[in-house]
Amino acid sequence: MPKTLFDKIWESHEVADNLIYIDLHMVHEVTSPQAFDGLRLAGRPVRRPDKTLATADHNVPTDGTPVASRIKDALSRTQVETLERNCAEFGVPVFSLGSDRQGIVHVVGPEQGLTQPGMTIVCGDSHTATHGAFGSLAFGIGTSEVEHVLATQCLVQKKPKSMRINFVGDLPFGVTAKDMILGAIGQMGVDGAVGHAVEFAGPAIEALSMEGRMTICNMTIEGGGRAGMIAPDQTTFDYVQGKPAAPTGEAWDAAVAAWSELYTDEGATFDREIDVDVTTLSPRVTWGTTPDMVVGVDGAVPTVDAAEDEAQRGQFQRALEYMGLEGGERIEDIKIDRVFLGSCTNGRLADLQAAADVIQGRKVADDVYAMVVPGSVQVKIEAEKLGLDKVFTQAGFDWRGAGCSMCLGMNPDVLQPGERCASTSNRNFQGRQGKGGRTHLVSPQMAAAAAIAGHFVDIREWSAADVPSPEPAAV
Amino acid sequence: MDPVNIVEGRVSDLPRDDVDTDQIIPARFMKRVERTGFGEYLFHDAKQAPDWNVEIGNPILTAGANFGSGSSREHAPWALEDAGFRCIIATSLADIFYSNSTKIGLLPVELPEDQVRKIAAAGEAKVDLEAQTVTAGGDVFPFEINPDTKYRLLNGLDDIGLTLRQVEMVAQFEERQDAAGVRKPSSLDLPPEPIATTPVG
Ligand code: SF4
Numbered sequence: 034m035p036k037t038l039f040d041k042i043w044e045s046h047e048v049a050d051n052l053i054y055i056d057l058h059m060v061h062e063v064t065s066p067q068a069f070d071g072l073r074l075a076g077r078p079v080r081r082p083d084k085t086l087a088t089a090d091h092n093v094p095t096d097g098t099p100v101a102s103r104i105k106d107a108l109s110r111t112q113v114e115t116l117e118r119n120c121a122e123f124g125v126p127v128f129s130l131g132s133d134r135q136g137i138v139h140v141v142g143p144e145q146g147l148t149q150p151g152m153t154i155v156c157g158d159s160h161t162a163t164h165g166a167f168g169s170l171a172f173g174i175g176t177s178e179v180e181h182v183l184a185t186q187c188l189v190q191k192k193p194k195s196m197r198i199n200f201v202g203d204l205p206f207g208v209t210a211k212d213m214i215l216g217a218i219g220q221m222g223v224d225g226a227v228g229h230a231v232e233f234a235g236p237a238i239e240a241l242s243m244e245g246r247m248t249i250c251n252m253t254i255e256g257g258g259r260a261g262m263i264a265p266d267q268t269t270f271d272y273v274q275g276k277p278a279a280p281t282g283e284a285w286d287a288a289v290a291a292w293s294e295l296y297t298d299e300g301a302t303f304d305r306e307i308d309v310d311v312t313t314l315s316p317r318v319t320w321g322t323t324p325d326m327v328v329g330v331d332g333a334v335p336t337v338d339a340a341e342d343e344a345q346r347g348q349f350q351r352a353l354e355y356m357g358l359e360g361g362e363r364i365e366d367i368k369i370d371r372v373f374l375g376s377c378t379n380g381r382l383a384d385l386q387a388a389a390d391v392i393q394g395r396k397v398a399d400d401v402y403a404m405v406v407p408g409s410v411q412v413k414i415e416a417e418k419l420g421l422d423k424v425f426t427q428a429g430f431d432w433r434g435a436g437c438s439m440c441l442g443m444n445p446d447v448l449q450p451g452e453r454c455a456s457t458s459n460r461n462f463q464g465r466q467g468k469g470g471r472t473h474l475v476s477p478q479m480a481a482a483a484a485i486a487g488h489f490v491d492i493r494e495w496s497a498a499d500v501p502s503p504e505p506a507a508v
Numbered sequence: 509m510d511p512v513n514i515v516e517g518r519v520s521d522l523p524r525d526d527v528d529t530d531q532i533i534p535a536r537f538m539k540r541v542e543r544t545g546f547g548e549y550l551f552h553d554a555k556q557a558p559d560w561n562v563e564i565g566n567p568i569l570t571a572g573a574n575f576g577s578g579s580s581r582e583h584a585p586w587a588l589e590d591a592g593f594r595c596i597i598a599t600s601l602a603d604i605f606y607s608n609s610t611k612i613g614l615l616p617v618e619l620p621e622d623q624v625r626k627i628a629a630a631g632e633a634k635v636d637l638e639a640q641t642v643t644a645g646g647d648v649f650p651f652e653i654n655p656d657t658k659y660r661l662l663n664g665l666d667d668i669g670l671t672l673r674q675v676e677m678v679a680q681f682e683e684r685q686d687a688a689g690v691r692k693p694s695s696l697d698l699p700p701e702p703i704a705t706t707p708v709g
Contacts, residue, residue: 048681049674051656056692064581066541077668080678086695092539108539115541126695134701147693159580159604175582175604177611177667185671187678191654223526224574228603257577259603278693323526344525344572441535441579462530462578464553 035298038264039195039230042170042295046153051191056152056169058182059138060087060125062116063443064157068180069119079123080186086147087120087127089113090137091158092443095406095433100131109444123183136409136435139163139377143247144411146276150265150292155182160377160459162253166246167273168265168295170230173254193230193259194304197297200235202312207493209387210245211379211457211476213237214252215317217309219327226258229305232297233263237311243272244383251378252459255324264296316492318364319461319474321352326461328364330479330491336360355463356471357451364489369473371454372403372484373466374430376440379457379477380408382415388481389424391492397429398487404431404446406438430484442467455483509613511664515595515635518566519644521628527554527571528578529605533587535579546583547590564591568635570628571598572621576605585609595635597642599624610657611667617642623649637661 036044046053058081065087072079079085089101092109101117104110113130120127128134128141135141138156142148142164150168155161159173174188182188198217218225231253238246246263253261270289273279280288315329326349328335337353337360340346353360358367374380374388385405397403405425407413413435416422422432439446440458448454448470457480458465461472475483478492486495537549554560562569569588575598576584585608588596595615609616615637619627623642627633630645637658642649660667671678685692 048677052671052674052677054678054681054685057695063538067543067582070541070543071668075668083694083696084692106539111541112539126698126701128701132701134698145698147695147698149693152692157580157582159578173580173604175580175608175611177582177608181668181671184668185675185678186682187671189667189671223577224600224602227574227600257574257602277698278695280693323528348525443535443538447536460530460578462528464534465530468534468536468553 035301037195037297037301037303038168038232038262038295039170040301042151042153043192045151048187051189052187053153053190055155055182055186055188056084057142057147057154058085059142059154059156059161060085060179061091061138061156061158062089062112063091064176065179066112066115066119067176068183069123071180072123072183077184079125079183082124082126084186085125085183086142087116087125088135088138088141089116089129090135091437091441093130093436094444095436095438095446097434098130101129104130106445133410133414136411137377137380137437139251140381140408140412143167143243144276144409146273146279149273149279149288150269151295155188159254160251162258162261163247163251163377165250165253165260165262166243167269168262168292170260170262172260194228196226196229196231196258196305197303198231198233199306199308200233200237201308201310202237204237204240204311205314208311208314208316209476209478210241210248212314212317213309213311214249215319215324215327215474216311216314218252218256218325219317220309221256221307223255223323223325224257226253226256229258230260230262231256231258233261238263239266242383243268244381247381248378252324255459265292316476316479318479318489320356320358320364321349322355322461322463324459324461324474326352330364330489332364334358334360334362334364365491366488367473368453368488369401369455369483370452371448372401372480373406373439373454373456373458374404374477374480375406375408375438376458377408378459380406380412382412384457384477385412385416385421386419388477389421391478391481391495392428392485393424395428395485397484401484401487402431403429403484404433404439406433406446407435410435439466441465442470455480455489509664509666512594512613512615512661513637515567515615517568517632518563519568519570519628519631519633520563520566522562522569522571523628525572526574526577529576529581529584530578532576532584533581538581538583543586544590546587547592550587550591567592567594568633569593569596570624571596573599575601577602580604580608582608585612585614589614597624597627610661613661613664615661617651619649619651
């Protein structure tokens with residue numbers, strides 16, 4: 034019987050009914066302390082510390098604080114120190130503050146080569162779907178489940194339904210992976226993929242770099258999906274090869290042979306399938322407080338009359354009020370106060386490069402404070418080798434240390450009430466980036482251009498008319 | 509975890525869709541390393557809205573569609589539970605939130621919107637897990653729940669204990685996986701960390 038990519042990975046990891054084996058468990062400081070505590074109380078060890086890796090990311094300051102003990106915020110310090118202590122006690126490798134491999138879990142896994150095709154991967158973070166870009170099955174789990182995986186290396190999980198999102202057509206100039214996924218979410222709604230493991234497919238997906246694919250899979254959860262995945266191909270293999278944890282020599286050849294079987298068979302069926310036409314996509318900008326409240330940069334904020342029913346009318350009304358926007362306002366007229374470039378969605382080297390291409394030789398608008406937070410220390414180091422830090426700082430961007438930072442506003446990087454931010458992260462919920470803060474989700478190129486202009490601009494025209502380099506920005 | 513069977517009492521109502529976990533508990537309150545004490549931050553920012561009128565202290569909460577969407581933080585069900593809620597009745601519940609709730613004995617119930625509205629209007633309800641019914645205002649509404657989840661909730665069983673009973677199968681799986689040849693990466697293969705971490709103790 035023809036099988037989907039998802040079926041293949043699921044079946045090869047079923048230990049018993051509704052019990053799947055986990056090949057890699059990533060751990061971070063916010064959702065793990067209570068799990069380690071549970072183990073300690075029950076006198077249970079970590080079953081496979083060799084299949085577990087911890088990083089400090091959600092709560093670390095990005096001001097260059099060198100070690101956990103120097104973190105100023107007492108609660109953050111406690112969390113990071115608790116992580117270090119727990120990892121030492123249970124024998125789990127940890128990249129903490131001060132390590133040159135520290136960073137956001139979903140950036141560190143791929144860059145260390147731990148994320149590989151065909152694996153099952155979990156982490157106590159909903160954006161774990163990111164790793165699905167490599168053709169692995171990756172889920173976000175809760176703290177009780179973190180404890181369960183630590184103790185048993187297995188996850189109790191009912192098999193989700195399957196769904197395929199086909200991106201039809203070739204990606205137009207100036208439109209990025211971020212716009213593809215925001216477009217898909219706008220089309221299907223924030224609950225469009227609830228209960229499903231989603232495979233992303235189509236020529237536009239195949240043409241994407243690994244970074245672009247990670248951006249897409251990362252935001253599966255914003256469409257309600259349980260996991261997002263993309264069949265591995267040469268692009269995937271090339272990315273993994275040579276990474277620290279990647280197989281070498283004969284083991285590499287065997288791995289590639291096995292990975293090459295990981296695709297959805299001709300004739301395999303999904304519980305659900307939708308098409309998303311990318312040829313009509315323009316760069317996306319969210320206007321509201323859920324990721325499906327999104328329009329093209331060439332469009333306008335919808336009026337409440339555009340709502341489909343009474344309930345949505347209420348949501349639109351509340352969103353517009355919170356965001357301080359009027360229905361009908363042109364997106365390009367929206368002025369911004371802050372720019373955040375970073376996160377596990379768009380904090381990788383290729384993202385920073387794309388943004389740097391846009392701002393080269395320009396200056397951040399007077400009233401805008403813009404910051405770049407590399408997704409990991411490795412990304413930071415690589416970017417500095419390429420001189421990107423100079424490009425950013427000369428333009429007036431603040432060049433920060435690695436971490437989640439303003440993606441969720443747990444560390445001191447937060448918006449003030451009423452401040453409006455163009456952000457490359459993944460959630461525009463009320464208060465996500467600080468109480469009363471207003472978030473607009475965009476691609477790195479769009480965020481960079483907005484920083485320069487002080488308001489949203491259509492990157493397609495901007496690139497053609499103003500950017501010295503004729504190269505289309507990498508996606 | 510304590511066994512759950514009957515949840516009975518007054519109903520608080522939050523008649524909205526897409527109440528995400530950031531609204532349930534903003535991230536800045538997630539810095540505790542214990543499991544308890546999150547109740548005081550429940551709906552911390554959301555409740556400052558002028559039209560907010562959700563009573564805290566009742567055992568049952570009714571809500572709209574897609575309740576608990578967003579971040580996987582288990583702090584959301586912890587906060588609800590710590591504030592006294594024992595059962596959430598919603599038109600639909602986000603996947604991770606649903607499963608997180610069952611892990612701590614917070615009973616998740618999904619019912620059609622008109623039924624949820626009737627329960628909210630009744631102001632009091634009795635949820636019977638064994639019978640899979642919600643009784644409110646003289647009506648009885650049956651609900652669905654996965655039999656395994658129900659069994660666990662009724663018996664207050666810890667998932668880990670259940671899986672560890674199958675530890676033999678896990679070990680056999682690991683042997684089969686190793687024998688298959690394609691070695692999975694090991695985080696211990698990475699060069700060890702040179703930095704000084706905080707000493708244990
Ligand atoms: S960058 Fe944001 S979304 Fe990603 S793991 Fe960190 S907090 Fe979560």
